[in-house]
Amino acid sequence: MTDGIAGGTAAAPIAVAVLVVLFSVEDGALGVHLLPAGAGRWRLPGRRLAAEEDLEEAAAEVLAEVFGAEATHLEQLYTFGAAGRGDGVREVAVAYFALAPVGSAPARPGRRFAVDGLPPLAGDHAEVVALAVERLRAKIHYSTLGLRFLPRPFTLRELQEVFEAVLGEPLDKRNFRKRMLAIGCIEDTGRRVRQGNHRPARLYRARHGDRVEIVR
């Protein structure tokens, strides 16, 4: 297969890396998963791409290494390619983000940090995390991405807690419920669940739980 790119007879000495921002919602806060990078710093899970690998496959593999096969929604975020990147060898990094379902086991190795309490990060990883948070927060408004944190049936209260954690701000309960029901992306399972002393709450599920749709 030829791709018709002219010029550049030899590959420039550039390495390609994949990075994965794994988001989770825990204790009402949005978190990301980090690995120790030495000297008190932390880094995103990631590694160099091998010549015979698909980018997507490499990202999925990195994700599986720290989290098993439970993450939902691996999505390409952005490619970071400032000339100063990399340690010795010039490196272009293709960043992805993924969502850990609410209540799933913590990722390992490494640790979860709330996005508003990150430790010092290696290289430009703080920039990568910041962009991922921005994308997630924007996209939760105009798509069904937020539902992917809840692959199992959920109450509207649980859904609101996820949205509040992602957005980092409280939402009006009545408006939130009205909107969620109006956009038609969730459906009543017909089941109810009792939580504490509250009346039994309806359980909903995403209408198309396996994909993310744009909502207008």
Added chain:
Amino acid sequence: MTDGIAGGTAAAPIAVAVLVVLFSVEDGALGVHLLPAGAGRWRLPGRRLAAEEDLEEAAAEVLAEVFGAEATHLEQLYTFGAAGRGDGVREVAVAYFALAPVGSAPARPGRRFAVDGLPPLAGDHAEVVALAVERLRAKIHYSTLGLRFLPRPFTLRELQEVFEAVLGEPLDKRNFRKRMLAIGCIEDTGRRVRQGNHRPARLYRARHGDRVEIVR
């Protein structure tokens, strides 16, 4: 600077390329700019990244080579990294898209093709164009991206023509105008223009013409 990526002591033999999808709106149709790739095939403008270059700078340079400095809104689209990419040397391509202002001079060298009448394209470039069109069409609904085709003052009719060309479908005039005025992203310049036998039409401009905002 270290970025903390473990493993991969040497750079894998992977080349990094930039590709640019330059969109234009002409004669009521959305078009993209292509270069001849030989054997009756066409390709997107692009080239290999040099080791000391920023990705963004390389994309801007590719764009300037075919279009001068007039394009608005160069935005990273997606990075294509299937293992089979490239001709001999494995190649990862970082694709960008840009907008040519309505009425600007045609890009050169190369030719403009309507997106619904593309010639055979080299490699995976048809896939790149398809994703760029999808992104543009989605984003025009929830952002002020469409206004970037009109950096000069415009009538609501001209604006609707751009939206119709991008979306490839006619829009209801009354609803379109109502929405454009309601979201508050355009402002009346106080000037009017006479077009043909119509009453003089108000001239508007983007309120924040130099940036793209998300509209809810």
